Amino acid sequence: MRICFIGDSFVNGTGDPTYLGWTGRICAAACGGQRQDITHYNLGVRGETSADIETRWFSEISCRLPHYGDGRIVFSFGVNDTYLENGKTRVALEKSIENLRYILKSAKELFPVLMVGPPPVNDAARTIRIANLSEHFSQVCSELNVPYLDICTPLQKSEFWPRELTENDGSHPRAAGYTELAKIVHNWDGWKAWFKNINRSDKKTVTLFRAVGKKEMELIKESDFMAFPPRLPFQPMFYPVLYKAYAIKIARDWNTKDAASGYFGYVTQFQVVAEFLKKYSVQTVGSSIHKEYWIPAEDLAEFNRNIIGKIEIFAEYQP
Numbered sequence: 189m190r191i192c193f194i195g196d197s198f199v200n201g202t203g204d205p206t207y208l209g210w211t212g213r214i215c216a217a218a219c220g221g222q223r224q225d226i227t228h229y230n231l232g233v234r235g236e237t238s239a240d241i242e243t244r245w246f247s248e249i250s251c252r253l254p255h256y257g258d259g260r261i262v263f264s265f266g267v268n269d270t271y272l273e274n275g276k277t278r279v280a281l282e283k284s285i286e287n288l289r290y291i292l293k294s295a296k297e298l299f300p301v302l303m304v305g306p307p308p309v310n311d312a313a314r315t316i317r318i319a320n321l322s323e324h325f326s327q328v329c330s331e332l333n334v335p336y337l338d339i340c341t342p343l344q345k346s347e348f349w350p351r352e353l354t355e356n357d358g359s360h361p362r363a364a365g366y367t368e369l370a371k372i373v374h375n376w377d378g379w380k381a382w383f384k385n386i387n388r389s390d391k392k393t394v395t396l397f398r399a400v401g402k403k404e405m406e407l408i409k410e411s412d413f414m415a416f417p418p419r420l421p422f423q424p425m426f427y428p429v430l431y432k433a434y435a436i437k438i439a440r441d442w443n444t445k446d447a448a449s450g451y452f453g454y455v456t457q458f459q460v461v462a463e464f465l466k467k468y469s470v471q472t473v474g475s476s477i478h479k480e481y482w483i484p485a486e487d488l489a490e491f492n493r494n495i496i497g498k499i500e501i502f503a504e505y506q507p
Contacts, residue, residue, distance in 0.1 A: 189382070189498070190227040191215070192249050194241060195264040198307055198369075199232025203360030211262075213370035218383055237268045237279045238287035245291055249299070258413050258498060259299040260382060263291065266306030266325060267359075270317040277317065285324050292332050302378050303329050303336045307369065308344045310353040315344065335378030342372055393459040393496050396428040396481070397435035399442070400456060401449025408456070413499045415492035419485035426483040426491065430470065432457070432502065434477050440505040453505040464494040 193199050193211040201209020208216075215228040231248050233240070241263070253259030269279035279287070288303075295301045305322040308315040322340045329336035343349040352365030361369070373379055398416070400408065407417035419426060429435050432455070439453030468481050483491050 189258045189260060190229070190253055191260045191262060192229045192231055192252055193262045193264070194231045194245050194248060195304075196232055196236045196241075196266075196268055197234040197360060198267065199264050200230065200234060201232065201366060202234055203356050204363050204366045206363050208363075208366065210366045210370040210373060213367060214374045214379065217370070217374045218379075232264075235268055236265065238265055238284045238291075239279055241265050242287045242291050245295065249295075253299060254501070254504065258500075260302075261295050261299050262302045262304060263295070264304035264306070266321050267309065267318060270306075270314055270321060272314075281321065281324065284321060285328060288325055289328050289332070292329065292334050296332065296334060300382065301334050302382075303334055304373060305336065305338045305340055308340050308349070310350060310358040315340070319344075335376075335381075337373060337376050337378060339369060339372055343369065391496065392462040394462045394465055396430065396458055396460055397432050397502070398428045398456045398458075399435045399438035400454050401443050401446065402452040402454075403450060405452070405454045408499055414495070416488060416499070419488060424485050426485060426488050427480050428458075428460075428483065430479040430481075431477040434479070436503060439503065444505050444507050451507055455502040455504075456499050457502045458499045459496040460491070461494040461496060464491070 199209065199211060201207060201211065209230070209232070211228065211230050211232075215226050219226060229248075229252050245261075245263075249259070249261060253261075266284065269277060269284045271278045292301060292303065303325065305325055306318050308318055319340045322338050326336045326338060346368055348364050348368050349361060352361035353359060356362050400416075404417060408415070411417075416426065429438075435455045439455045443449040443453030444451055465481065468483060470479050471482055472479050
């Protein structure tokens with residue numbers, strides 16, 4: 189899973205001496221000490237408003253979330269919109285709402301999206317504006333069916349947040365404040381739902397690899413990266429391999445020259461229950477790295493049920 193966190197200085201984690209902020213903390217907590225392949229992109233930029241984020245968000249995710257991967261986006265911004273300049277907010281309320289609506293409508297067509305609201309600061313008048321903006325953001329998210337988390341309300345009641353701001357720069361907390369914010373997000377149903385389908389198991393597993401073409405990758409994506417598609421009538425066997433180098437060679441040297449593969453080669457990596465694989469012998473079809481399992485087509489459904497976690501993309505090749 190690749191997650192882009194896009195927003196302002198609070199996403200960046202400004203003020204945190206551990207440089208984790210709340211985004212690093214919730215990703216670490218989501219792993220729960222177990223192996224989960226989460227790639228975490230912190231794309232927080234200090235001082236940015238909703239207008240700035242509306243301009244850059246797409247280019248940011250385009251180079252980080254490939255179309256075939258399990259990409260996710262978390263947005264969080266708004267505090268800088270409420271800053272007063274010459275008696276006016278940097279971004280008018282109506283424009284902030286318009287920016288958010290445009291961003292979310294576009295983003296949710298590409299990947300699952302979450303929105304975390306703006307936090308309070310140590311300026312009572314500004315915090316009122318932030319809370320008002322948060323209410324409007326919540327309404328937009330409800331209309332678009334995007335999960336929204338109000339953090340302004342609980343952080344105003346927090347024991348740590350105001351003190352952390354006071355002892356720092358009046359706007360940003362230090363480690364304890366980001367830890368508190370991280371707990372709020374970590375316990376949010378919207379965030380937790382992303383990890384419900386990631387199977388965790390104490391069973392011993394074997395890491396396997398498989399090179400696939402463009403069509404097979406599309407079908408894997410349709411399964412939410414949980415299963416390989418059924419074999420075609422002329423494909424009596426399913427061939428997962430034991431070595432990454434072997435899978436790379438197939439994807440790079442064969443698939444990219446094969447019309448049936450769409451001239452694309454993807455290397456997938458996945459975990460399979462070791463006990464299940466005991467019924468099959470490892471076949472060597474060339475040198476010492478050319479080792480693979482021969483899984484009969486009729487056993488593939490059971491093979492898929494013994495995959496622990498999701499099928500991951502390791503590499504992509506094209507001519």
